[in-house]
Amino acid sequence: MKRKVIFLFMLALTGLVAYAQQSLWGGQNIVSPEIHPDNTVTFRFYAPKAVKVQVSGDFLPSQKVDTPFGKADVPGAADLKEGKDGVWEYTTPEPLPSELYNYSFLVDGLKVTDPNNIYVSRDVASVFNIFIIKGNPGDLYSVNKVAHGTVSKRWYHSDALGYDRRLTVYTPAGYETNGKRYPVLYLLHGMGGDEEAWVTLGRAVQILDNLIAQGKAKPMIVVMPNGNVDQEAAPGESSLGLYKPTMQLPRTMEGTMETTFPEIIKFVEKNYRVEKKKSARAIAGLSMGGFHSMHISKAYPDMFDYIGLFSAAILPNKEVESPIYADLEGKLKTQFAKAPKLYWIAIGKTDFLYKANQEYREMLDKNHYPYVYRETDGGHIWRNWRIYLSEFVPQLFQ
Amino acid sequence: MKRKVIFLFMLALTGLVAYAQQSLWGGQNIVSPEIHPDNTVTFRFYAPKAVKVQVSGDFLPSQKVDTPFGKADVPGAADLKEGKDGVWEYTTPEPLPSELYNYSFLVDGLKVTDPNNIYVSRDVASVFNIFIIKGNPGDLYSVNKVAHGTVSKRWYHSDALGYDRRLTVYTPAGYETNGKRYPVLYLLHGMGGDEEAWVTLGRAVQILDNLIAQGKAKPMIVVMPNGNVDQEAAPGESSLGLYKPTMQLPRTMEGTMETTFPEIIKFVEKNYRVEKKKSARAIAGLSMGGFHSMHISKAYPDMFDYIGLFSAAILPNKEVESPIYADLEGKLKTQFAKAPKLYWIAIGKTDFLYKANQEYREMLDKNHYPYVYRETDGGHIWRNWRIYLSEFVPQLFQ
Numbered sequence: 001m002k003r004k005v006i007f008l009f010m011l012a013l014t015g016l017v018a019y020a021q022q023s024l025w026g027g028q029n030i031v032s033p034e035i036h037p038d039n040t041v042t043f044r045f046y047a048p049k050a051v052k053v054q055v056s057g058d059f060l061p062s063q064k065v066d067t068p069f070g071k072a073d074v075p076g077a078a079d080l081k082e083g084k085d086g087v088w089e090y091t092t093p094e095p096l097p098s099e100l101y102n103y104s105f106l107v108d109g110l111k112v113t114d115p116n117n118i119y120v121s122r123d124v125a126s127v128f129n130i131f132i133i134k135g136n137p138g139d140l141y142s143v144n145k146v147a148h149g150t151v152s153k154r155w156y157h158s159d160a161l162g163y164d165r166r167l168t169v170y171t172p173a174g175y176e177t178n179g180k181r182y183p184v185l186y187l188l189h190g191m192g193g194d195e196e197a198w199v200t201l202g203r204a205v206q207i208l209d210n211l212i213a214q215g216k217a218k219p220m221i222v223v224m225p226n227g228n229v230d231q232e233a234a235p236g237e238s239s240l241g242l243y244k245p246t247m248q249l250p251r252t253m254e255g256t257m258e259t260t261f262p263e264i265i266k267f268v269e270k271n272y273r274v275e276k277k278k279s280a281r282a283i284a285g286l287s288m289g290g291f292h293s294m295h296i297s298k299a300y301p302d303m304f305d306y307i308g309l310f311s312a313a314i315l316p317n318k319e320v321e322s323p324i325y326a327d328l329e330g331k332l333k334t335q336f337a338k339a340p341k342l343y344w345i346a347i348g349k350t351d352f353l354y355k356a357n358q359e360y361r362e363m364l365d366k367n368h369y370p371y372v373y374r375e376t377d378g379g380h381i382w383r384n385w386r387i388y389l390s391e392f393v394p395q396l397f398q
Numbered sequence: 399m400k401r402k403v404i405f406l407f408m409l410a411l412t413g414l415v416a417y418a419q420q421s422l423w424g425g426q427n428i429v430s431p432e433i434h435p436d437n438t439v440t441f442r443f444y445a446p447k448a449v450k451v452q453v454s455g456d457f458l459p460s461q462k463v464d465t466p467f468g469k470a471d472v473p474g475a476a477d478l479k480e481g482k483d484g485v486w487e488y489t490t491p492e493p494l495p496s497e498l499y500n501y502s503f504l505v506d507g508l509k510v511t512d513p514n515n516i517y518v519s520r521d522v523a524s525v526f527n528i529f530i531i532k533g534n535p536g537d538l539y540s541v542n543k544v545a546h547g548t549v550s551k552r553w554y555h556s557d558a559l560g561y562d563r564r565l566t567v568y569t570p571a572g573y574e575t576n577g578k579r580y581p582v583l584y585l586l587h588g589m590g591g592d593e594e595a596w597v598t599l600g601r602a603v604q605i606l607d608n609l610i611a612q613g614k615a616k617p618m619i620v621v622m623p624n625g626n627v628d629q630e631a632a633p634g635e636s637s638l639g640l641y642k643p644t645m646q647l648p649r650t651m652e653g654t655m656e657t658t659f660p661e662i663i664k665f666v667e668k669n670y671r672v673e674k675k676k677s678a679r680a681i682a683g684l685s686m687g688g689f690h691s692m693h694i695s696k697a698y699p700d701m702f703d704y705i706g707l708f709s710a711a712i713l714p715n716k717e718v719e720s721p722i723y724a725d726l727e728g729k730l731k732t733q734f735a736k737a738p739k740l741y742w743i744a745i746g747k748t749d750f751l752y753k754a755n756q757e758y759r760e761m762l763d764k765n766h767y768p769y770v771y772r773e774t775d776g777g778h779i780w781r782n783w784r785i786y787l788s789e790f791v792p793q794l795f796q
Contacts, residue, residue, distance in 0.1 A: 031642065046508070047506075047508055048507070049449070049506040049507065049508075050506075050508075051447070107505075107508065108445075108447040108448075109446070109447060110444070110445050110447075110448075110505065110510075111513055112508075112510040112511070112513070113510070113511055113525070115509055115510070115525070116523075116642065117640075117642070118520050118523055118524075118525055118633065118634070118642070118643065119634050119640045120518065120525065122516050125514075125516055126516075127511070127513070127516055127518065130640070131640055132639065132640060142637075142639060143631070143634075143635060143636055143637050143639070144637055145561070145562075145637045147553075147562070148553040148562060148564070150550050150551065150552040150553070151550065151551045152548050152549065152550040152551075153548065153549045153550075154548040154574075155545075155546040155548070155571075163543075164543075164545070164546060166546070173553075176552075176669055177669070233541070235516065236516070236517050236541075237541060238541055239540075239541050239542055239543045241530065241540060241541070242515075242517045242528070242529055242530060244429065244514065244515070244516070245516065271574055271575070
């Protein structure tokens with residue numbers, strides 16, 4: 001009786017989708033990815049009728065492809081070999097260094113997610129699988145047995161934009177009960193991202209929980225707003241319904257995010273127990289969010305003592321006229337005259353924004369404006385932004 | 399320049415995974431599912447090398463399959479037809495009634511998610527796509543332009559279990575600022591579920607936001623704990639890392655969830671502005687969570703005035719010895735002598751637990767214990783549990 005009941009439970013649940021084809025005693029009871037003790041990884045895919053199965057992911061050397069704008073790097077692909085019962089397999093020849101990796105399978109050229117791995121992330125309109133190799137930095141991106149902060153999805157009303165908007169708020173462990181006031185990091189996403197990006201792709205919650213538990217970072221609140229002023233919320237979380245997202249949004253780097261940003265600070269300072277002073281406020285962002293952080297911090301030079309530009313999209317656009325972008329050098333002069341405690345610039349050597357960042361640094365150098373510069377390998381990728389967050393956060397509010 | 403920059407942005411983002419194969423100008427720029435104005439739906443899948451492509455989902459008539467325990471219902475499948483450029487297509491012959499549906503594709507027998515639909519849900523170890531047809535009840539499961547509550551993922555310490563555990567808390571719009579005290583619904587998941595299930599598969603946040611905005615439900619806090627006492631948190635959110643989940647957990651329906659439940663109430667009543675009285679507490683759950691709700695509510699007969707058993711797994715297990723399950727009739731006598739305001743039982747006609755619920759109701763009838771009974775079509779499925787939540791919540795705290 002008991003076995004039958006459990007079976008029927010499983011059937012009722014798994015039977016929801018295509019039970020007959022991915023049955024409980026069928027081909028999908030395989031482990032993929034399997035991370036071996038030596039950190040080599042085996043990927044498996046059940047596809048008895050396939051002619052070619054590949055795995056593509058950022059753990060493989062990248063390859064060059066032709067694009068309308070020249071050659072570009074994309075993740076490499078490795079062939080799986082067909083074994084018994086239609087299960088294809090590939091094991092990495094070398095152990096993988098500790099990291100959070102992503103991958104997909106290519107079955108006769110068709111990109112699919114791994115049906116044996118429920119852990120998926122979305123970037124704009126792509127969904128892919130993830131896995132973590134333990135060690136450093138993988139452990140920093142993992143949930144550990146430490147005190148955990150609270151993650152809230154909350155809505156605020158924007159008078160300037162005329163609608164309610166969603167943001168993600170991380171409050172550190174103990175916030176709810178200890179009565180203390182906390183400093184705040186405003187953490188901004190890039191183009192195509194939203195208020196979910198730093199939590200999902202960026203592992204910001206795990207990074208903060210772990211750094212705080214290790215005593216390497218001050219307990220702080222992290223506010224992750226939606227930087228697309230034409231969005232109420234992330235795709236699927238707004239009144240637009242379940243639409244297909246694109247990179248193309250009407251207003252992204254044209255001044256509105258920057259001019260309406262004080263509303264977000266006002267909301268946070270009214271609704272959370274925070275320290276309301278420059279030395280307890282930080283702003284950082286990746287790509288478009290780095291561009292926003294640069295312009296917001298200089299537009300409100302008394303607001304932030306800590307500024308982080310992660311692979312910042314420092315791209316003056318002459319088509320855009322916004323007072324926020326006018327008189328860059330004059331505003332920077334004011335900002336640096338007020339001596340922010342940390343102006344941190346980080347970028348990867350192969351980032352397509354490297355040159356734009358180099359020119360910006362040359363301008364800062366010419367004016368003797370102090371900043372800290374961090375250069376890593378790699379390009380315009382989340383792997384770098386997780387590293388930058390992990391290195392930036394310990395420097396805050398000290 | 400600008401076009402190139404946007405292109406490079408897109409490349410940097412989408413290029414993370416298998417750019418070359420699902421390129422920006424390739425075959426994946428198709429719309430799927432496409433919901434037409436008359437509510438017929440077209441599914442599209444790019445697979446130039448496939449021999450057979452099907453869509454399987456709960457919008458199709460179910461089909462019988464053989465299992466080791468006899469015939470069982472599983473979702474049906476429909477054939478797509480190959481069109482030009484390798485894009486396969488299927489359009490439903492009839493408009494679909496308003497509902498939240500799920501589906502997957504079957505490509506030469508291989509179950510895959512739709513690469514053109516980023517909206518996925520997970521049930522135990524299966525990931526599948528979802529879409530919503532507007533109307534009733536689809537609009538109730540959708541984000542609308544109404545005041546939104548806050549959803550928090552928070553951790554509490556269980557002294558009884560010896561570790562920190564995660565729960566989901568919905569606080570209604572206005573909670574943070576209006577100083578009022580609120581009633582609380584404790585909402586429990588089924589076997590294989592966790593503290594995420596009612597939010598993802600159950601659309602509880604949308605249902606609550608919408609019913610409260612329409613004036614059909616009292617503003618209330620909804621607490622969604624993890625009912626698997628051996629789990630800190632949902633898969634991927636605990637220190638176990640990114641493992642493959644199964645239905646099989648050591649302790650599920652053996653008394654520990656019920657005996658440790660007062661810890662959760664204590665945590666909530668200490669940490670949230672709630673009304674601390676029987677008439678302001680409700681408990682409800684689906685399947686295993688209905689079983690938990692039944693036993694918790696009778697174990698603590700002064701605690702809950704509102705009890706909801708949704709497709710409850712009323713399955714006495716003679717192998718389990720827990721004081722919580724002893725003397726069922728005596729405890730029910732005490733519970734009903736204290737006259738709870740609502741004892742609500744709901745189940746689908748074809749649920750495999752129908753008979754167990756019928757026997758339970760006969761026992762209640764025999765003892766003249768009042769309850770409200772709701773019978774729907776269908777079986778042990780989320781479609782029913784969303785309906786039950788939508789009907790239960792308006793009856794609470796009136």
